[in-house]
């Protein structure tokens with residue numbers, strides 16, 4: 001069997017093993033049918049050219065994760081905290097702030113369109129559906145600003161290889177506002193298969209953070225899908241340190257005019273870690289601005305991949321899209337492959353993109369050292385300075401301060 | 412304090428300094444003048460320990476110790492300060508954070524107590540005031556978007572806080588208006604003391620009206636070809652370097 005066939009075999013076995021009779025049965029069954037016909041990741045595919053899935057041969061796909069007995073440790077970043085352990089929702093959801101409601105996928109009415117319409121756009125997204133234990137559904141109320149910061153913690157832990165489907169769905173009603181932190185933590189050889197969907201209704205606003213701070217031995221394959229309606233505003237920050245395998249597929253669709261997207265991210269791959277971010281921003285409708293700034297650092301034998309695609313559709317006149325990805329290498333053996341892709345199907349657009357991969361600046365390093373600062377500290381300061389610009393653009397002080405320290409530790 | 416004997420140095424394999432000799436004693440102010448490309452900045456960089464600048468022959472002793480054996484940061488901690496001809500911009504690292512790290516490193520190497528946050532901030536603000544820089548500059552990225560003159564004043568501010576024993580000023584006066592020049596001169600003069608020495612690299616005699624040197628040297632083609640008192644600077648201003656180098660006027 002080829003590696004792709006082996007993968008398919010494991011995925012289908014896992015998907016079958018997780019079938020059971022409850023309200024989500026049809027969602028899972030449908031996904032299994034999809035998995036049977038979908039192409040599997042393979043180094044020959046452009047999207048998987050730099051990222052192999054050999055780490056999964058340790059057996060993550062052979063075993064679904066089981067419910068966790070112990071509780072998670074994490075920094076207090078938000079006001080309303082919901083902890084989801086190995087994909088199992090808490091028996092009781094906490095009290096929610098005004099303007100926000102939460103339900104589990106399993107208790108949502110079967111007719112709830114948002115769930116039955118689920119259509120993930122990656123293979124692992126379908127596996128998430130096929131093996132789903134349960135998901136969290138957050139909905140804002142029309143014209144309500146949710147004052148509390150919502151902190152959803154996905155805690156994944158296991159001492160043996162296994163797979164956990166983490167699932168979050170956020171629906172912003174017209175004119176509503178929300179600040180949401182998605183926070184992935186945990187340790188051990190568990191694969192977090194994390195699928196998050198955000199639907200930003202007309203004129204809604206969301207400040208979104210996706211923080212990935214699992215231990216280095218944990219694996220993460222994530223999929224973030226954002227759909228934006230008329231005049232919605234999405235500000236999304238994605239921060240991550242490296243681990244055995246980290247892959248994120250982010251897909252944003254600007255579906256109606258006036259929708260605005262601002263995304264930024266920092267990824268730091270040290271030691272043997274691997275981080276791959278594949279981002280696809282689609283300008284479907286006219287007059288939508290999108291702005292993306294990503295910064296990457298790799299040290300030792302760390303490896304990072306960045307692929308940023310901007311797709312401007314024929315009717316998306318007056319689109320204004322920009323993407324920058326600047327990267328810093330801290331050692332000779334580190335590698336970062338960065339590739340922007342533009343697909344533009346009309347003339348009336350403003351589009352700017354740029355990527356760089358460079359060493360730490362020798363003149364800057366000398367300047368700091370000439371003032372008595374030792375080399376190690378000077379390097380840390382320059383690394384922090386390189387990413388701080390991006391971190392300082394984040395709105396929430398608590399996340400920003402935590403992130404500056406947490407990412408600083410990795411430099 | 413500084414003893415440079417028959418120094419030969421190269422940058423990226425190219426020989427630039429070709430037998431330079433210079434002795435600086437505590438309390439003295441030396442001015443080094445010379446045509447563009449003669450090696451003035453190379454000398455400053457060699458003394459400060461810039462990677463890539465190789466001493467190929469000769470000796471450099473600082474307080475009796477060979478400089479070549481000291482890392483860049485050790486030299487700074489031992490009291491050597493270079494005001495850069497072209498100060499480097501470091502976006503993302505605030506001036507204040509930089510000053511704090513620098514002062515901590517230098518003071519602790521000198522066995523001094525670290526400054527508490529309040530004292531540090533007060534001193535930094537005072538230093539800003541001395542060089543006519545708004546306090547906002549403490550919050551900005553190091554030299555980020557500073558004008559030429561602001562960068563030079565930022566260098567002097569750092570010098571005032573670090574109180575070096577040997578200050579090397581590489582064209583700190585270039586591109587400054589008269590007011591800024593006086594600010595820089597005031598900073599340098601405030602540092603003058605019997606224990607400290609100052610080496611000024613300059614193209615303009617103008618600075619030497621404000622900071623009167625004990626010695627003036629002419630550096631050409633990697634060597635000091637003439638030394639004298641402060642009157643040499645005036646003579647150079649009138650006659651240029653041609654009469655010394657035997658070439659056409661260049662500076």
Ligand SMILES: Nc1ncnc2c1ncn2[C@@H]1O[C@H](COP(=O)(O)OP(=O)(O)OP(=O)(O)O)[C@@H](O)[C@H]1O
Pocket residue numbers: 422423425427445446447448449450451452453454496
């Ligand atoms: N990295 C380098 N590689 C090769 N040559 C260099 C390098 N840096 C400097 N040089 C050369 O060394 C010579 C001396 O340069 P230096 O900067 O020391 O001159 P300077 O006297 O300071 O000139 P200026 O008055 O213009 O500041 C010049 O010819 C310069 O081009």
Ligand SMILES: [Mg+2]
Pocket residue numbers: 451452453496581582
């Ligand atoms: Mg020079």
